[in-house]
Amino acid sequence: MNRFHVRLIFTTGALLHFSVSAFAGTLDDYYLQQFGEAKNIQLQKAVLSATMDVQEPAICGMPLKHGLRRDWNLLEQTTQKVLAKQLALPALASEAVYTSNGGHFKVHYATTGSDAPPLLDANANGIPDWVETVGTTFEYVYASYASLGYRPAPTTSGVPYDIYLLDLAPQGYYGTTTGNVPASSASYPNAYTSWMELDNNFTDSIYRPGTYTPIQSLQITAAHEYHHAVQYGYTYYFDVWYAEATSTWMEDELYDPVNQLYSYIPGWFSQSGLSLDIAASTSTGGGYGRWIFNRYLAEKHGASVVRSAWENVARITSPNGNDISMAPVLDSLLSSSYGSSLGNDFFGFTKRVYTRDWTTHTSDVGSIHPYSPVATYTVQPINGNSSPTPSVTLPHYSFAFYKLTTPSAMSFKIYIAKSGGIQTALFRKSSGEIAADFTGGPYTVTNLNSSDEVALLIANTTSGDGENANFSTDGSLASVATPTSPSSSSTSHGCFIATAAYGSYLHPQVRLLRNFRDEHLLTNAPGRAFVASYYRFSPPLADFIARHPLLRGMTRLALTPLFTIIVYPLASTAAALFAGGILCFSLRHRYQQRVTAGERC
Numbered sequence: 001m002n003r004f005h006v007r008l009i010f011t012t013g014a015l016l017h018f019s020v021s022a023f024a025g026t027l028d029d030y031y032l033q034q035f036g037e038a039k040n041i042q043l044q045k046a047v048l049s050a051t052m053d054v055q056e057p058a059i060c061g062m063p064l065k066h067g068l069r070r071d072w073n074l075l076e077q078t079t080q081k082v083l084a085k086q087l088a089l090p091a092l093a094s095e096a097v098y099t100s101n102g103g104h105f106k107v108h109y110a111t112t113g114s115d116a117p118p119l120l121d122a123n124a125n126g127i128p129d130w131v132e133t134v135g136t137t138f139e140y141v142y143a144s145y146a147s148l149g150y151r152p153a154p155t156t157s158g159v160p161y162d163i164y165l166l167d168l169a170p171q172g173y174y175g176t177t178t179g180n181v182p183a184s185s186a187s188y189p190n191a192y193t194s195w196m197e198l199d200n201n202f203t204d205s206i207y208r209p210g211t212y213t214p215i216q217s218l219q220i221t222a223a224h225e226y227h228h229a230v231q232y233g234y235t236y237y238f239d240v241w242y243a244e245a246t247s248t249w250m251e252d253e254l255y256d257p258v259n260q261l262y263s264y265i266p267g268w269f270s271q272s273g274l275s276l277d278i279a280a281s282t283s284t285g286g287g288y289g290r291w292i293f294n295r296y297l298a299e300k301h302g303a304s305v306v307r308s309a310w311e312n313v314a315r316i317t318s319p320n321g322n323d324i325s326m327a328p329v330l331d332s333l334l335s336s337s338y339g340s341s342l343g344n345d346f347f348g349f350t351k352r353v354y355t356r357d358w359t360t361h362t363s364d365v366g367s368i369h370p371y372s373p374v375a376t377y378t379v380q381p382i383n384g385n386s387s388p389t390p391s392v393t394l395p396h397y398s399f400a401f402y403k404l405t406t407p408s409a410m411s412f413k414i415y416i417a418k419s420g421g422i423q424t425a426l427f428r429k430s431s432g433e434i435a436a437d438f439t440g441g442p443y444t445v446t447n448l449n450s451s452d453e454v455a456l457l458i459a460n461t462t463s464g465d466g467e468n469a470n471f472s473t474d475g476s477l478a479s480v481a482t483p484t485s486p487s488s489s490s491t492s493h494g495c496f497i498a499t500a501a502y503g504s505y506l507h508p509q510v511r512l513l514r515n516f517r518d519e520h521l522l523t524n525a526p527g528r529a530f531v532a533s534y535y536r537f538s539p540p541l542a543d544f545i546a547r548h549p550l551l552r553g554m555t556r557l558a559l560t561p562l563f564t565i566i567v568y569p570l571a572s573t574a575a576a577l578f579a580g581g582i583l584c585f586s587l588r589h590r591y592q593q594r595v596t597a598g599e600r601c
Helices: 003-018 027-034 042-048 062-070 077-087 129-147 214-234 240-254 260-269 291-301 304-313 326-338 342-355 362-367 496-502 508-521 525-546 549-567 569-600
Strands: 095-099 105-110 161-166 175-182 192-199 373-377 391-394 398-405 410-418 422-428 432-436 440-448 453-460 467-472
Touching: 027 062, 027 077, 062 077, 062 175, 062 240, 095 129, 105 129, 129 161, 129 214, 129 240, 175 214, 192 214, 214 240, 214 260, 214 304, 240 260, 240 291, 240 304, 240 326, 260 291, 291 304, 291 342, 304 326, 326 342, 342 398, 342 422, 342 432, 342 453, 391 398, 391 453, 410 422, 410 453, 422 440, 422 467, 453 467, 496 525, 496 549, 525 549
Parallel strands: 105 161, 161 192, 373 398
Antiparallel strands: 095 105, 175 192, 391 467, 398 453, 410 440, 410 467, 422 432, 422 453
């Protein structure tokens, strides 16, 4: 192989390796990009857009600022200087302050500029009516939470709670609550004070003013954000998905007629194979759409069960300053105080997704998105030759529905094989649940008519990933694999080595690897075996990498080709084939030269 070919192959590999160098950036890149401070790198934008939930506008800015403060010491000093303003009290032009009539809140507002609230109809003291409305609304929210047994949001020395009115529409936020400093509390050692930022008028198009009035948007935002302030009063180290699920649930408990929260449910029910505790995201229903699980818990055990969950997590010491996983807390609470478990209640919830027999807010049941089947089968028999294949692998606390219909009146049998963490239920549209947790089979469904349907529910009701099941109507069943991955209480974020390299499981590259694991590895036996082995052997190596900055950088560099293949599979394949073609051509050319030389001899 001559030097030209060697250089060409090396150059091709180098371009492939470094073409997404921005993709191998640090945790700093993530926060700079999220707060609009990142450099304008076109390739970086293209790569970040590959992670769907990174750039979507959120309704609440709390998760991002919560993560920024938690990861602050992992950021470089230059990044800290740029982002320090995100964790500082807002500076308003010509600031004025109004104290609400109940004395619990100070509303800070600008009298000039884009942050100024509507100034028409100011009262005799010159206070805009809108500012007074904000104060009155929060006093109602304060009293409502007190009546439900929640502790008020703590403040330093008991002064009124600070609310800042800003133009948040450009950021896509209704409001945001930011943890501040530790609050003295004998009962809850990790309690923190906080402050709140709120949009100044809720009239911009992102707030759907044609559907919800500014007053309604203010009401649900006040209920939502003040509960975040209450949450900080229990513990700073809360699990963000449950914080959003609870704050969103409280919107409807305090302001039932608004009903904006129902718009988050389709993101979950149309992707029910995603875990209960995935990161907050409006597109997946993570956090926001999970509010309806709190409604199920409240209907079954009473509304105080949600408050008890927050009281319980407040007494737990944070491991290494990380957020405390809420799933084990819920499981412990439900087991010790309610004679149930998270698995049992999650299964009960998934069944109610189909039956829709909700017992509260009954006039709004029609607003709850119906179940979304993973597949619908209209042709018998259903077996391994059907499309799609009637089998599923589920991560922890997730579920899937399958719809079975018939073109004419008939009966059929259902067989199912499942791993130990799977629970199943069978429903008939006309009569509700007809069988629960049957294994093997068959279960016979009789006297179906052409307009009837049968729905099969398959749910992973455990904290472990990789539980799987398959079914048929002719008795042919594939073997099921016993998952070997640890429970989600220890691996809810996974990707240990990538997390160590990038500093946080929130980093887009780490998210990309988690998505690849869930969508491509945990859905097949070889992939599950690889993930199980990785979970067994990677934590010690990840700990070692995390302690050495040089190794973190080298690991990021080593992971770059993997990200390239995941994000650009076609380009990566083409580049590999191109390099392989050059190599084959060079070897063939060299062989022919040797043959020719031999003939001459």
